[in-house]
Amino acid sequence: MHFGTKSATITANTATSVTVISPSGSGSVPVTVTTPGGTSNPLLFFYVGAPFKSSLSPVSGATAGGGSVTINGVGMATATAVHFGAATVTPTVVNDGQLTATVPPGTGPGPVSVSVTTAGGTNNGLTYAYVDAPTITALAPASGPASGGTAVTVTGTNLATTQSVIFGATAAPFTVISDTSVVVVSPPTADGAGGPAHVTVTTSGGTAVAGFTYLNAPGI
Known part of the structure; x- marks a missing residue:
């Protein structure tokens, strides 16, 4: 049996089938079978190169898994598996240059x-x-004027990948200091009035919520 001009190693055969180990090659080659009765008509066999990956997005996510990632590269049309460490998932092939996969749970952070x-x-x-x-x-502090502008230090854990800080429904500007500290400036309330507000911190690993109190300006 030949793949182009190269012979293949036959591992099993019957009157109706032949099992072989393909030789090395590239591109498409004709495959023929030769018996004492002659040589068969050729059928094409396609050699597929190893995939090349150029980017992964996003590059981090919750240890619990479940998020979706997009992998870009070349030669991924025949992808059957994506491995995250020792865990394996089945991808969705978008085209030869892109696939998506659901991230499996991790064994821990890292x-x-x-x-x-x-x-x-x-x-x-x-x-x-x-x-x-x-x-x-x-x-x-845990409180500040309804007009906003209070510099609030958020202390906690796993804050290094903070993506947003929301006071009620309003996004606030923030600076990540460390994995345990984020400084944020409280935005003004929508109606100018005081009251409680949820502070929601969202990171690559999930969300955490704390309470902040807006104070009304004093009246005379």
Whole structure:
């Protein structure tokens, strides 16, 4: 049996089938079977190169998994598996240059390698970071005027990947100081009146909520 000009190793055959190990090659080649009775008509066999991955988005997410990631690259049309460390999921192939996958749960916070398996092989080179859900242990101060402008220090855990801080329904400007501290400036209330508001911190690992009190301006 030949793949183009190269002979293939036959591992089993019957009157109606032949099992072989394909030789090395590239592109498409004609496959023929030769018996004492002659040589068959050719059928095409396609060699598929190993995939190349260029980017992963997002690059981090909750340790519990469940988020969706997009992998861009080349040669991924035949992808059958995406590996996050030791965990494997089945991807959705968008086209030869892109696929999506649902992130499996992680064994704990930290980075894992991401590899894609196709008919052409497996290729590594990307990293995904699992992030534990944030917690908020304190807001300092925990109150401020309804007009906003209060610099509030949010203390907690797993805050390094903070993506947004919301006071009630209003996004607030913030600066990540460390994994345990974020400084945010309270926005004004929508109606100018005081009252309680939820402060929601969203990170790659999830969300955490604490309470803040807006104070009314004094009247005379």
